[in-house]
Amino acid sequence: MSAPKQIYIAIVGLGGVGKAFLYQLAFLRQRLSKQSPSIDLRLILARRSTKQLFSSNWEHLDTTTVASQLDKNGSPPPPFNETFGQLARAPGKVVLVDNTSDQGLASLYPMVLQRGISIVTPNKKAFSDKIDLWQAIFSSAANGTGSASNGYVFHESTVGAGLPVISSLKELVETGDEVTKIEGVFSGTMSFLFNSFQPLGGGGGKFAAEVKKAKELGYTEPDPRDDLNGLDVARKLTILARIAGLNVESPTSFPVQSLIPKELESCSSGDEFLEKLPQFDDQMDKIKEEASKEGKVVRFVGSIDVPSKQVKVGLEKFDASHPIAALKGSDNIINFYTKRYGSNPLIIQGAGAGGDVTAMGVTGDLIKVVRQLQ
Numbered sequence: 001m002s003a004p005k006q007i008y009i010a011i012v013g014l015g016g017v018g019k020a021f022l023y024q025l026a027f028l029r030q031r032l033s034k035q036s037p038s039i040d041l042r043l044i045l046a047r048r049s050t051k052q053l054f055s056s057n058w059e060h061l062d063t064t065t066v067a068s069q070l071d072k073n074g075s076p077p078p079p080f081n082e083t084f085g086q087l088a089r090a091p092g093k094v095v096l097v098d099n100t101s102d103q104g105l106a107s108l109y110p111m112v113l114q115r116g117i118s119i120v121t122p123n124k125k126a127f128s129d130k131i132d133l134w135q136a137i138f139s140s141a142a143n144g145t146g147s148a149s150n151g152y153v154f155h156e157s158t159v160g161a162g163l164p165v166i167s168s169l170k171e172l173v174e175t176g177d178e179v180t181k182i183e184g185v186f187s188g189t190m191s192f193l194f195n196s197f198q199p200l201g202g203g204g205g206k207f208a209a210e211v212k213k214a215k216e217l218g219y220t221e222p223d224p225r226d227d228l229n230g231l232d233v234a235r236k237l238t239i240l241a242r243i244a245g246l247n248v249e250s251p252t253s254f255p256v257q258s259l260i261p262k263e264l265e266s267c268s269s270g271d272e273f274l275e276k277l278p279q280f281d282d283q284m285d286k287i288k289e290e291a292s293k294e295g296k297v298v299r300f301v302g303s304i305d306v307p308s309k310q311v312k313v314g315l316e317k318f319d320a321s322h323p324i325a326a327l328k329g330s331d332n333i334i335n336f337y338t339k340r341y342g343s344n345p346l347i348i349q350g351a352g353a354g355g356d357v358t359a360m361g362v363t364g365d366l367i368k369v370v371r372q373l374q
């Protein structure tokens with residue numbers, strides 16, 4: 001029997017998603033050791049904002065203790081460029097798992113891919129920034145138009161967390177279907193907020209208190225203002241619109257409704273924002289009352305109309321009988337209208353936020369890369 005092939009894993013970001021990913025990586029290693037003993041996945045780097053642990057002898061770092069080891073024994077991280085230089089010298093293929101929401105790291109993806117390092121990530125920043133970055137990434141990736149020796153890139157969890165949204169849309173497009181419209185609820189945070197702030201049948205909590213809960217449950221972006229300003233949904237729609245064939249320039253190139261009160265736009269931190277938000281509960285109550293008077297509920301939705309190239313994000317009112325009104329918890333619902341599916345859309349629904357479900361999409365992407373590299 002030939003020696004197993006090592007694939008080296010470098011994790012950046014060990015928050016809610018990163019920690020859940022570590023559990024799934026441990027499971028995957030165990031499964032591969034039984035079912036595909038020719039593959040040896042080795043964790044060689046764990047990094048957070050201020051610390052890094054690097055296995056300089058390329059031995060596997062224990063997934064169960066690496067997070068605490070990083071906190072205890074981690075050293076100040078060098079610039080990313082230096083780290084990628086080290087990783088490129090690994091005696092086998094490397095996969096970067098970017099579990100941050102860092103824009104700077106995202107902007108390095110083309111260089112990372114050109115160094116032969118693959119990327120799996122739930123970080124939306126790279127795919128929803130200026131269209132030039134999107135083009136640079138996919139013209140560098142081996143699964144784009146880049147050289148076969150470059151890295152692969154997969155980002156399922158950038159839309160709908162672990163729900164198979166990106167893979168389904170790609171299959172629709174790549175099999176020749178014509179996508180005409182994509183609409184639904186694309187934010188786990190916004191879904192949770194409105195489902196609990198204005199549940200069907202009346203009642204509901206105070207808006208600001210629900211925002212705090214969404215953060216505690218791990219649904220929000222590291223800074224919850226990135227959810228409430230509509231930009232998180234705008235980023236997801238930018239990604240989907242691009243896959244559907246629209247050259248959307250950026251997530252700010254179409255109408256996006258923000259729920260940040262004007263008075264709080266100048267808050268210097270997410271914590272200050274959360275502290276002051278309860279003062280504006282009345283504004284949200286008013287929106288809720290207006291919808292109630294019409295026998296409706298209010299929800300935060302988005303849509304892409306492909307033929308007219310219109311993308312929009314914001315609040316809309318829905319009758320109680322509408323499927324969007326009946327969503328529960330952090331559920332997303334994504335409707336794909338296509339020529340093939342006719343007037344009954346292809347619908348994907350389920351939890352759209354949370355560490356475990358997001359990490360599932362990341363681990364699923366890692367499996368796709370491993371299949372390419374083995």
Ligand SMILES: NC(=O)C1=CN([C@@H]2O[C@H](COP(=O)(O)OP(=O)(O)OC[C@H]3O[C@@H](n4cnc5c(N)ncnc54)[C@H](OP(=O)(O)O)[C@@H]3O)[C@@H](O)[C@H]2O)C=CC1
Binds near residue numbers: 100124157219222358
């Ligand atoms: N949570 C969810 O439900 C979902 C999240 N995502 C995406 O997943 C990503 C991670 O989310 P989540 O785990 O919830 O976020 P957290 O805030 O829980 O964790 C973020 C992690 O990234 C680290 N980090 C931030 N900047 C850097 C940097 N420059 N270098 C190294 N490490 C850095 C942080 O380190 P430190 O603590 O030291 O600052 C922290 O470990 C985000 O891009 C998010 O949009 C996508 C879908 C769903």
Ligand SMILES: N[C@@H](CC=O)C(=O)O
Binds near residue numbers: 232
């Ligand atoms: N903050 C995001 C996390 C997933 O992308 C959300 O709430 O949907």
Ligand code: NA
Binds near residue numbers: 160163164361
């Ligand atoms: Na997804």
